[in-house]
Amino acid sequence: xxxxxxxxxxxxxxxxxxxxxxxxxxxxxxxxxxxxxxxxxxxxxxxxxxxxxxxxxxxxxxxxxxxxxxxxxxxxxxxxxxxxxxxxxxxxxxxxxxxxxxxxxxxxxxxxxxxxxxxxxxxxxxxxxxxxxxxxxxxxxxxxxxxxxxxxxxxxxxxxxxxxxxxxxxxxxxxxxxxxxxxxxxxxxxxxxxxxxxxxxxxxxxxxxxxxxxxxxxxxxxxxxxxxxxxxxxxxxxxxxxxxxxxxxxxxxxxxxxxxxxxxxxxxxxxxxxxxxxxxxxxxxxxxxxxxxxxxxxxxxxxxxxxxxxxxxxxxxxxxxxxxxxxxxxxxxxxxxxxxxxxxxxxxxxxxxxxxxxxxxxxxxxxxxxxxxxxxxxxxxxxxxxxxxxxxxxxxxxxxxxxxxxxxxxxxxxxxxxxxxxxxxxxxxxxxxxxxxxxxxxxxxxxxxxxxxxxxx
Numbered sequence: 037x038x039x040x041x042x043x044x045x046x047x048x049x050x051x052x053x054x055x056x057x058x059x060x061x062x063x064x065x066x067x068x069x070x071x072x073x074x075x076x077x078x079x080x081x082x083x084x085x086x087x088x089x090x091x092x093x094x095x096x097x098x099x100x101x102x103x104x105x106x107x108x109x110x111x112x113x114x115x116x117x118x119x120x121x122x123x124x125x126x127x128x129x130x131x132x133x134x135x136x137x138x139x140x141x142x143x144x145x146x147x148x149x150x151x152x153x154x155x156x157x158x159x160x161x162x163x164x165x166x167x168x169x170x171x172x173x174x175x176x177x178x179x180x181x182x183x184x185x186x187x188x189x190x191x192x193x194x195x196x197x198x199x200x201x202x203x204x205x206x207x208x209x210x211x212x213x214x215x216x217x218x219x220x221x222x223x224x225x226x227x228x229x230x231x232x233x234x235x236x237x238x239x240x241x242x243x244x245x246x247x248x249x250x251x252x253x254x255x256x257x258x259x260x261x262x263x264x265x266x267x268x269x270x271x272x273x274x275x276x277x278x279x280x281x282x283x284x285x286x287x288x289x290x291x292x293x294x295x296x297x298x299x300x301x302x303x304x305x306x307x308x309x310x311x312x313x314x315x316x317x318x319x320x321x322x323x324x325x326x327x328x329x330x331x332x333x334x335x336x337x338x339x340x341x342x343x344x345x346x347x348x349x350x351x352x353x354x355x356x357x358x359x360x361x362x363x364x365x366x367x368x369x370x371x372x373x374x375x376x377x378x379x380x381x382x383x384x385x386x387x388x389x390x391x392x393x394x395x396x397x398x399x400x401x402x403x404x405x406x407x408x409x410x411x412x413x414x415x416x417x418x419x420x421x422x423x424x425x426x427x428x429x430x431x432x433x434x435x436x437x438x439x440x441x442x443x444x445x446x447x448x449x450x451x452x453x454x455x456x457x458x459x460x461x462x463x464x465x466x467x468x469x470x471x472x473x474x475x476x477x478x479x480x481x482x483x484x485x486x487x488x489x490x491x492x493x
Contacts (some may be wrong), residue, residue, distance in 0.1 A: 143287035146181030176421025249466030262484035268477035277415035282424035302346040344369030353393025379414035
């Protein structure tokens with residue numbers, strides 16, 4: 037960052053068009069922000085021998101390093117005291133006056149509220165044009181605060197400090213904040229005039245247990261013991277569905293029941309799942325790799341001696357082919373999430389992705405997929421977007437006598453009654469896996485599946 041750019045950055049400050057419940061008092065707050073901003077600029081201009089350190093301090097504060105943020109806020113408190121402005125009314129979506137001044141000048145402006153404890157369970161927020169939305173109760177809610185064009189550009193410049201290799205003139209950016217929040221930016225010719233977009237996405241779930249998900253109604257009330265037994269056996273499983281259907285939440289929950297002494301490898305294109313916090317003592321290697329990087333490390337993964345692999349959000353043919361190759365080696369306890377509308381088409385959808393990227397025969401590749409995974413868990417979102425449901429569980433297999441793939445539905449959700457129907461079915465190959473891997477857990481699995489089928493839960 038050179039001097040011209042940082043001065044231009046600091047001078048970008050458009051008065052927010054929002055108003056708090058005190059009406060015109062917000063205008064006084066804007067004037068206070070201008071006074072304090074100018075005070076900072078004056079001090080930096082006077083202290084020119086330490087200009088480089090001042091720029092670095094601003095950069096780290098903008099990015100969000102706590103030490104530098106605290107320094108700025110303390111200086112802001114000093115300015116407020118010196119100006120005798122402690123009673124100044126400020127927008128109520130900020131926690132304190134110093135927070136409000138900091139975020140309106142250098143921080144996150146009106147989006148800062150999304151990072152407060154009140155919205156800790158919200159997984160997404162959006163800025164579209166000058167409008168701000170938070171995901172609440174499964175729906176995007178328009179907030180009272182707005183953000184002007186100059187302030188949005190200022191914020192984008194700040195976010196790009198997180199990834200110095202990102203050029204400002206690009207129309208699409210994807211960066212990650214220090215807390216892991218993903219920020220996706222669309223602009224230029226990709227959006228309509230004045231309707232540029234900034235999307236914030238973070239991974240949130242209050243508790244990783246099957247009981248918690250059953251209490252929410254996402255999975256059947258009697259299913260936790262069955263799913264725990266399946267996790268202990270180590271079946272290869274795929275979690276499918278559209279976006280925001282709780283696939284990743286269920287994968288994380290399933291993983292939390294994994295043996296903490298086993299060595300695992302998780303590959304993600306985005307750093308969403310914090311396994312180092314979910315399983316603090318487990319020897320799990322977490323690798324962030326997109327399609328190009330994964331192509332270079334896939335051979336190393338295939339040679340790895342890890343006990344299991346997780347391919348979170350398997351999006352492309354290269355990732356899926358790596359998964360099938362690992363499964364062909366006899367790897368158990370594999371877990372993936374995959375976007376598909378119909379779980380019955382899972383094997384063919386996987387095959388089409390692989391063949392589209394790497395070539396090959398779709399039918400043969402689909403058979404490889406059927407042999408690689410034992411069960412598919414398909415999730416949906418109800419019209420009330422805050423409600424997710426396990427829509428179906430399918431047992432995958434390959435019938436060698438008939439030379440065909442099989443997909444047996446052992447659990448199906450009924451939308452009309454908001455209940456699930458179960459079917460007692462265990463293929464010979466799944467029985468063999470269970471008896472070899474963990475006979476005790478398999479007995480529990482079989483007992484619970486039979487019990488749920490009889491009860492028509």
